[in-house]
Amino acid sequence: MLEVQGLTIRADGRDLVRDLALRLPAQGITALIGPSGCGKTSVLKWLAGILPQGLGATGTLRLDGAPIAPPHRALSYQPQGDALFPWLTIAQNAALGLTVAGLPRRAAHARVAPLFAAFGLAGCEALYPAQLSGGMRQRAAFLRTMVQDSRLVLLDEPFSALDAVTRLRMQDWLRSRLQAAPRAVLLVTHDLHEATGLADRILVMAAGPGRIRAEIPVPIPQDQRSEAALAPLRETLKTLLLEDPPR
Amino acid sequence: MLMRVLTPLAVFAALLAGWEAYCRLAGVSPLVLPPPSGVLRALVQNRAEIAPHAQATLSVAALGFSLSVAFAFLTSVVLQALPRAERALMPLFVASQTVPLVALAPLMILWFGFGLLPKVLLVVLVTFLPMLISLLSGYRQVPQAFVDLLQAMGAGRWTVFRRARLPSARPAFLAGLRISATYAIVATIFAEYAGARRGLGIYILAAKNNFRADLVLAAVVVSAGLTLALLALLHLAARLTARGPEGQAPDA
Numbered sequence: 001m002l003e004v005q006g007l008t009i010r011a012d013g014r015d016l017v018r019d020l021a022l023r024l025p026a027q028g029i030t031a032l033i034g035p036s037g038c039g040k041t042s043v044l045k046w047l048a049g050i051l052p053q054g055l056g057a058t059g060t061l062r063l064d065g066a067p068i069a070p071p072h073r074a075l076s077y078q079p080q081g082d083a084l085f086p087w088l089t090i091a092q093n094a095a096l097g098l099t100v101a102g103l104p105r106r107a108a109h110a111r112v113a114p115l116f117a118a119f120g121l122a123g124c125e126a127l128y129p130a131q132l133s134g135g136m137r138q139r140a141a142f143l144r145t146m147v148q149d150s151r152l153v154l155l156d157e158p159f160s161a162l163d164a165v166t167r168l169r170m171q172d173w174l175r176s177r178l179q180a181a182p183r184a185v186l187l188v189t190h191d192l193h194e195a196t197g198l199a200d201r202i203l204v205m206a207a208g209p210g211r212i213r214a215e216i217p218v219p220i221p222q223d224q225r226s227e228a229a230l231a232p233l234r235e236t237l238k239t240l241l242l243e244d245p246p247r
Numbered sequence: 248m249l250m251r252v253l254t255p256l257a258v259f260a261a262l263l264a265g266w267e268a269y270c271r272l273a274g275v276s277p278l279v280l281p282p283p284s285g286v287l288r289a290l291v292q293n294r295a296e297i298a299p300h301a302q303a304t305l306s307v308a309a310l311g312f313s314l315s316v317a318f319a320f321l322t323s324v325v326l327q328a329l330p331r332a333e334r335a336l337m338p339l340f341v342a343s344q345t346v347p348l349v350a351l352a353p354l355m356i357l358w359f360g361f362g363l364l365p366k367v368l369l370v371v372l373v374t375f376l377p378m379l380i381s382l383l384s385g386y387r388q389v390p391q392a393f394v395d396l397l398q399a400m401g402a403g404r405w406t407v408f409r410r411a412r413l414p415s416a417r418p419a420f421l422a423g424l425r426i427s428a429t430y431a432i433v434a435t436i437f438a439e440y441a442g443a444r445r446g447l448g449i450y451i452l453a454a455k456n457n458f459r460a461d462l463v464l465a466a467v468v469v470s471a472g473l474t475l476a477l478l479a480l481l482h483l484a485a486r487l488t489a490r491g492p493e494g495q496a497p498d499a
């Protein structure tokens with residue numbers, strides 16, 4: 001269980017996020033949605049320990065009750081897009097988190113190698129990112145994130161750069177991947193379809209200053225999430241987001 | 248690919264043909280403007296005399312250029328870690344480029360004599376800044392997502408530099424390298440012109456004093472050849488060290 005309390009993020013003397021609290025259970029996907037500028041990406045970056053210079057933050061972060069300071073090994077972060085290094089092979093990209101953490105290159109590659117098939121990347125180990133399709137690159141980025149064996153995965157709009165069809169495929173794929181290897185995911189997205197289709201719980205942020213406005217569970221089992229079943233929930237979310245007065 | 252080679256070659260051949268035709272048809276004295284065929288003849292006839300001069304120029308240029316690359320790289324590594332030092336030193340580096348070579352070359356000879364040192368220093372001075380600037384701007388071209396990713400993985404500043412900034416700077420560095428390489432031979436010739444025992448610069452001076460325009464131009468041809476050879480060598484080195492799929496190398 002990961003717990004954030006009293007998170008305030010300040011920029012230029014004003015509060016971007018004020019006194020935000022959230023809890024993430026040990027498993028399942030939590031989506032964080034909100035109008036643009038509400039500070040959802042800043043919250044994610046604070047958790048990842050990469051808040052940009054010029055932003056100040058106060059708040060506590062606890063993992064199973066014990067205070068931790070980001071960046072922390074228990075949390076792995078995946079930036080928007082795939083952020084694969086073009087000069088590294090897919091295997092080297094996938095092993096990046098491990099080698100940065102100090103694991104010798106050979107050992108890191110041995111850890112990554114057996115996972116390629118499960119991520120639909122068998123035979124791509126020696127290729128470079130430019131040689132892969134958008135979906136494959138995204139899966140390589142997930143492989144790099146997941147192999148770090150962190151308990152919590154922070155995803156910043158992971159599918160935003162993909163075309164609509166690839167995005168749907170990747171969402172299905174991520175769902176099945178997480179069923180095979182469960183862990184906690186915090187997903188920042190602006191896409192209501194993505195949030196309702198993937199998440200077990202949706203946190204709706206309000207802007208000015210950013211705070212959690214509502215926490216909405218998604219009680220529909222994954223295999224029954226049809227367009228029709230999700231429509232009422234999306235309406236509720238839309239209403240909540242539109243109620244938030246524009247700044 | 249073939250067109251990329253053929254087009255400039257065709258333009259070059261047309262220019263030479265025009266020059267040759269002008270010399271022959273207008274009856275220009277070869278003492279003033281020798282035709283390309285005359286330059287070529289002078290080059291072939293005097294090749295044994297020109298070769299050691301070319302060799303001297305090449306060694307100075309190569310030594311100065313290598314030192315300059317190393318110096319620019321080390322400086323860039325230090326400056327990217329110390330932004331305040333970069334702000335303090337950059338105007339000084341830029342100012343050093345505004346000193347005219349005509350003034351600097353004789354001063355270097357005056358201060359350091361006719362040996363290797365003043366010439367190498369001049370080459371370093373001329374070629375250093377383009378490389379330094381291209382490296383520093385290359386380090387800044389790293390996508391923020393790469394830096395975020397590494398920092399979230401727990402990487403410190405040095406790891407971020409080594410893993411992301413340095414490889415991101417490669418295309419910019421190669422561009423700076425090519426610019427500097429073209430300056431290297433010219434700077435050497437300038438230094439030699441101001442005073443040397445051997446080298447294309449001093450050869451050009453002697454040929455000019457003997458009213459041998461054909462030999463001056465022959466030396467120019469050799470100097471252009473040396474620069475092109477240096478560029479070809481850099482291109483080859485870039486190709487050999489490229490990491491990425493064929494034809495999509497970061498510097499392509």
